[in-house]
Amino acid sequence: MESSTEAGGTPRRAAARKSTTKKSPARKSTAKKATAKRSGPGGKAAASRPAEPAMVQLLTPEGERVEHPDYSLDITHEEIRGLYRDMVLTRRFDAEATALQRQGELGLWPSLLGQEAAQIGSGRALRPDDYVFPTYREHGVAWCRGVDPTLLLGMFRGVNHGGWDPNSNNFHLYTIVIGSQALHATGYAMGVRMDGSDSAVLAYFGDGASSQGDVAEAFTFAAVYQAPVVFFCQNNQWAISEPIERQTRVPLYQRAAGYGFPGVRVDGNDVLAVLAVTRAAAEHVRTGQGPILVEAFTYRMGAHTTSDDPTRYRRKEDLEAWEAKDPILRLRRLLEREGAADDAFFAALDEESDALARRVREAIRTMPDPDAMAVFENVYADGHPLVDEERAQFADYLASFTDHEHQQHGGN
Ligand SMILES: Cc1ncc(C[n+]2csc(CCOP(=O)(O)OP(=O)(O)O)c2C)c(N)n1
Numbered sequence: 001m002e003s004s005t006e007a008g009g010t011p012r013r014a015a016a017r018k019s020t021t022k023k024s025p026a027r028k029s030t031a032k033k034a035t036a037k038r039s040g041p042g043g044k045a046a047a048s049r050p051a052e053p054a055m056v057q058l059l060t061p062e063g064e065r066v067e068h069p070d071y072s073l074d075i076t077h078e079e080i081r082g083l084y085r086d087m088v089l090t091r092r093f094d095a096e097a098t099a100l101q102r103q104g105e106l107g108l109w110p111s112l113l114g115q116e117a118a119q120i121g122s123g124r125a126l127r128p129d130d131y132v133f134p135t136y137r138e139h140g141v142a143w144c145r146g147v148d149p150t151l152l153l154g155m156f157r158g159v160n161h162g163g164w165d166p167n168s169n170n171f172h173l174y175t176i177v178i179g180s181q182a183l184h185a186t187g188y189a190m191g192v193r194m195d196g197s198d199s200a201v202l203a204y205f206g207d208g209a210s211s212q213g214d215v216a217e218a219f220t221f222a223a224v225y226q227a228p229v230v231f232f233c234q235n236n237q238w239a240i241s242e243p244i245e246r247q248t249r250v251p252l253y254q255r256a257a258g259y260g261f262p263g264v265r266v267d268g269n270d271v272l273a274v275l276a277v278t279r280a281a282a283e284h285v286r287t288g289q290g291p292i293l294v295e296a297f298t299y300r301m302g303a304h305t306t307s308d309d310p311t312r313y314r315r316k317e318d319l320e321a322w323e324a325k326d327p328i329l330r331l332r333r334l335l336e337r338e339g340a341a342d343d344a345f346f347a348a349l350d351e352e353s354d355a356l357a358r359r360v361r362e363a364i365r366t367m368p369d370p371d372a373m374a375v376f377e378n379v380y381a382d383g384h385p386l387v388d389e390e391r392a393q394f395a396d397y398l399a400s401f402t403d404h405e406h407q408q409h410g411g412n
């Protein structure tokens with residue numbers, strides 16, 4: 001299968017790349033980049049990886065604003081500072097959660113390190129009445145939706161199955177079953193359309209999820225029913241240890257064409273471009289034009305989760321190349337270049353980050369354990385004899401302990 005011509009770029013692939021490359025300074029400048037070669041599980045195909053196709057970019061890694069013919073962004077310095085603040089606080093929260101896992105306070109944590117721009121840019125493009133269906137890594141989007149970050153920790157501590165009311169912020173519960181939320185989002189969006197509302201629905205998913213049947217089915221239904229859903233794929237180039245080359249032979253945004261809706265690739269480390277592209281995508285679905293796929297091309301700078309060790313499958317050089325494109329650093333360079341933020345702003349933000357970290361630690365340490373019997377609640381709406389039997393057995397088991405602590409919470 002992986003012949004040398006295929007690996008080096010077939011005429012089909014070359015043609016596909018050509019057809020999506022419009023002339024613009026931004027596109028030209030990015031098209032040259034990212035010819036990184038990989039060793040490891042990608043094998044031969046990965047080693048001969050063709051150049052990445054062009055993507056929408058409004059801010060270079062050096063922090064310089066560039067124009068794009070299809071996407072422009074009117075944004076004030078104050079708004080740019082706001083995006084910077086969102087990204088810094090989200091990264092700090094994420095770092096704190098990682099540390100809390102290491103200290104035994106959380107069972108697991110999926111870090112979003114490196115994906116702050118993809119999440120804040122898309123999250124800030126939405127209206128309150130829009131509805132978001134996340135994976136398990138959308139801590140930055142949750143922040144934009146106004147979900148208190150401490151609520152995100154409960155499931156990873158094992159004290160609840162979610163921890164927030166999805167309808168309070170139109171932000172669904174985290175979804176671990178890869179790709180399934182694309183179907184939930186599509187069904188919800190079909191309902192939105194039937195209601196005659198102009199809300200947009202966002203389905204977040206990863207590059208690995210793009211291989212799931214659920215995502216393919218969601219694409220089909222959304223296209224056929226013209227559902228107002230933005231499929232927002234964060235292509236962080238890894239699905240645990242599986243590289244993107246194992247998921248697709250074409251750039252992911254091009255998949256949309258086969259289903260009959262548009263797709264666009266945006267620089268996922270450029271918060272301004274992600275904001276502009278997601279706003280346009282939301283407008284597209286609001287105005288009854290059916291679904292759209294946004295591929296935010298980014299990189300997972302951390303491990304898949306705290307249970308993962310990426311040094312076993314990815315090269316240090318790749319990580320270093322992406323560190324140079326850090327989304328936060330890039331926006332800071334813009335703020336400094338344009339004199340849009342002074343030392344006092346950065347110092348105040350440092351203090352705010354510390355305060356957030358303190359609040360998160362405090363919340364974890366005071367988070368109550370659930371009652372051991374709670375695990376039997378909400379299994380069936382009207383109960384079930386088998387669950388009743390198990391509940392009774394477990395109650396007997398707990399009662400067999402002599403001390404109060406075990407009777408309350410079980411465990412050891
Ligand atoms: C249906 C299903 N299959 C397998 C898994 C195990 N799993 C958890 S995360 C993951 C990789 C997902 O990769 P991607 O969609 O790229 O998202 P990322 O974690 O990179 O954000 C897999 C296979 C799962 N949770 N659900």
Ligand SMILES: [Mg+2]
Pocket residue numbers: 206207208234235236237238239240
């Ligand atoms: Mg991924």
